[in-house]
Amino acid sequence: MNAAAVIVDRLGVAIGGRPLLDGVDLTVAFGEVLALVGPNGAGKSTLLRAVAGDLPHTGSVSIDGALSGSERPILTARRRAVLEQDNAxxxxxxxxxxxxxxxxxxxxxxxxxxxxxxxxxxxxxxxxxxxxxxxxxxxxxxxxxxxxxxxxxxxxTPVLLLDEPTAALDLRHQEAVLDTARAHARAGGAVVVVLHDLSLAGAYADRVAMLADGRIVAVGTPTEVLTADRISDVYRQPVAVIPDPNTGTPVVVPTRRPQEVHS
Structure with missing residues (x-):
């Protein structure tokens, strides 16, 4: 693995007395794309905002060697760029x-x-x-x-923090945005991206971190993390995971009942 771009150590976040993240440890290397996945309310966006320095937290976060809050904001803005969910x-x-x-x-x-x-x-x-x-x-x-x-x-910036960058995009532009993120990592940068589409995470991420209830339940390659049993358990939705016929990366398909056909 290349040098660390992001180091998260025992990170905790609570808002209004309610814990949203608890004891999160994570390292992201330069040269890689890390996808944050998990069901609604798992803590993905909260983790990204805390890494960006936009939320008070316990524990520590460092980006490109600088501890969060240890330098002037303009210097932090030269280290990481943030795409939030709401870009109004x-x-x-x-x-x-x-x-x-x-x-x-x-x-x-x-x-x-x-x-x-x-x-x-x-x-x-x-x-x-x-x-x-x-x-x-x-x-x-x-x-x-x-x-x-x-x-x-x-x-x-060397580090990109992206919260659901594909949510409003059509199929072609989803692929284009994530291909651009992938190119940023290939050029030596680092990308942390929140994704709801597990198949996109499987296709473009080097590693996947799956969250549930404010904790990381698995970190590893897409094939290691995106298993049918784990997804079905964490998301409470039965799925099948099949390899992409061209790339071999995991494609996640919800298990559905056959629909009745009415004549």
Missing amino acids: VAFGFRVGEVVRMGRAPWRGTNRADADDTVVARVLDQMELAARIDQTLPSLSGGERARASFARVLAQE
Whole structure:
């Protein structure tokens, strides 16, 4: 395994006296994609927000060698970029303006010279170059989601923290976004991504961490973690797990009763 990008040690989070995470240990290496999976309420988004430094917590988190809360926020913003579930924009910013916001941590540095080039590149990656002057509210939900992801890419940080980046996307753009995340890891970065689609996690993650009730119940390769017995137990839904015919990665299929056919 490569050097550690993210180290989570005995992490705990409680809100309003209610424990949401308890004793979470996790290490993410540079060069890998780690998928966080689990049923609703398991603590996936809470864990991602705590790693990002956006929630008070017990235990410790370090990103790219820096302990959470030990440095100025702008320096943290140069280490990790965060895509949250809710990316609502309060004002009618244009797409190009939203993406350029990702360059803010580099203002006043020599990397700011590349702002125009970076913004153009990520807009092209997300197939939004033709939308650069449109306001964000005028876009479809999927286009808004891709614009938010483009802003994260424009930040050019070694660590990406992504909360359900595929939720609003069609099939082709789901694949494109996760392929881009995979490329970021191949280039030496690290990605932590919350996914509800277990088959996507199986296809794109190097490792999967499954959460339930605020704890990690399994960590390992997709094949090790995404077993029919474990998924059926944690999600309380019977499933079958079959290998993808092209890649061999696990594909998760809910077990359903045959539907009656009415003539």
